[in-house]
Amino acid sequence: MSSASGGQTGCENVGENIHIVRQKMTSACLAAGRAPDSVRLLAVSKTFSAAAIRAAYASGQDAFGESYLQEAVEKLASLADLPLEWHFIGPIQSNKTRQIAESFSWVHAVDRLKIAERLAAQRPAQLPALNLCVQVNISGEASKAGVAPAQTLELARAISALPGIRLRGLMAIPEPLQGAEAQRVPFRRLRELLAELRAAGLDCDTLSMGMSDDLEAAITEGATIVRVGTAIFGRRPDVDQHTA
Numbered sequence: 117m118s119s120a121s122g123g124q125t126g127c128e129n130v131g132e133n134i135h136i137v138r139q140k141m142t143s144a145c146l147a148a149g150r151a152p153d154s155v156r157l158l159a160v161s162k163t164f165s166a167a168a169i170r171a172a173y174a175s176g177q178d179a180f181g182e183s184y185l186q187e188a189v190e191k192l193a194s195l196a197d198l199p200l201e202w203h204f205i206g207p208i209q210s211n212k213t214r215q216i217a218e219s220f221s222w223v224h225a226v227d228r229l230k231i232a233e234r235l236a237a238q239r240p241a242q243l244p245a246l247n248l249c250v251q252v253n254i255s256g257e258a259s260k261a262g263v264a265p266a267q268t269l270e271l272a273r274a275i276s277a278l279p280g281i282r283l284r285g286l287m288a289i290p291e292p293l294q295g296a297e298a299q300r301v302p303f304r305r306l307r308e309l310l311a312e313l314r315a316a317g318l319d320c321d322t323l324s325m326g327m328s329d330d331l332e333a334a335i336t337e338g339a340t341i342v343r344v345g346t347a348i349f350g351r352r353p354d355v356d357q358h359t360a
C-alpha cells in the first residue's frame with residue numbers, strides 16, 4: 117500500500133495537516149460567532165494504515181472514522197493500546213450490525229429502522245449506549261443513501277425509543293458544490309431538520325456534516341462534528357474494491 121516515495125501511507129504530514137484543519141475550524145467558528153470547542157474533528161482514516169492513525173494520535177487526535185468494517189476491525193485490534201474513540205461512518209449491511217454494535221462508540225449513517233433495531237438489540241449491555249445519527253439524503257439524489265427529509269422525524273422518533281442506543285442527531289453528505297454560499301444551502305436544510313426534531317421533543321445535539329472540501333460552510337451552518345479524511349491523511353487510493 118505504501119511506497120518509499122510516500123503519499124499513501126498517510127503518515128508524512130499528518131501532524132501538520134491536523135494543525136491546519138484545526139486552524140480552519142477555529143477560524144470558521146469565530147467568524148460564525150461560535151465557540152471553537154463546539155465542533156469536534158473526526159479524522160476519517162479509512163484506507164490508511166494503523167501507523168497513520170498513531171501519527172494522528174501523537175498530534176492530539178483521538179476520534180477516528182472508518183467506513184469498511186473488515187479493515188476497521190483489524191485496525192481497532194492493532195490500536196487497542198490507545199484510548200481512541202471509533203465512529204462507523206460507512207453504509208451498513210444488516211449482517212454486519214453485530215460487529216459494529218460491539219466495537220464502535222458512534223454510528224453515523226443509519227437510514228433504516230431495521231438497522232437501528234439490530235444495533236440496539238446487539239449492543240452489549242456492559243457498554244455505554246451506542247451514539248447514533250440518522251443519515252439524511254439532503255440533496256435528494258436518487259442514487260444516494262439516506263432517509264428523505266420528509267421521513268426523517270418519523271424515523272428519528274422510532275429510533276429514539278430503542279434501548280441500548282442514543283439518538284444524537286443527523287448526518288448528511290450533500291452533493292459536491294462549488295463555493296461557500298452554494299455549499300451552505302444543504303447544510304442549512306440539515307440544521308433546520310435537526311431543529312424540527314428538537315421542537316418535536318427529541319433530545320438531539322449533533323449535526324455530523326462537512327468534509328475536507330466544505331468543512332467551513334458546514335461549521336457556518338452549525339456542524340458539531342466534521343468528518344475530515346483527505347485534508348489530514350492525503351488522497352486515498354481507489355477504494356472500489358472495498359465493501360462494507
Ligand SMILES: *Cc1c(COP(=O)(O)O)cnc(C)c1O
Pocket residue numbers: 160162183205206289327328329343344345346347
Ligand atoms: C470518506 C468520507 C469522509 C471524508 O471525506 P474527505 O473528503 O476525504 O474529507 C467523510 N464522510 C464520509 C461518510 C466518508 O465516507
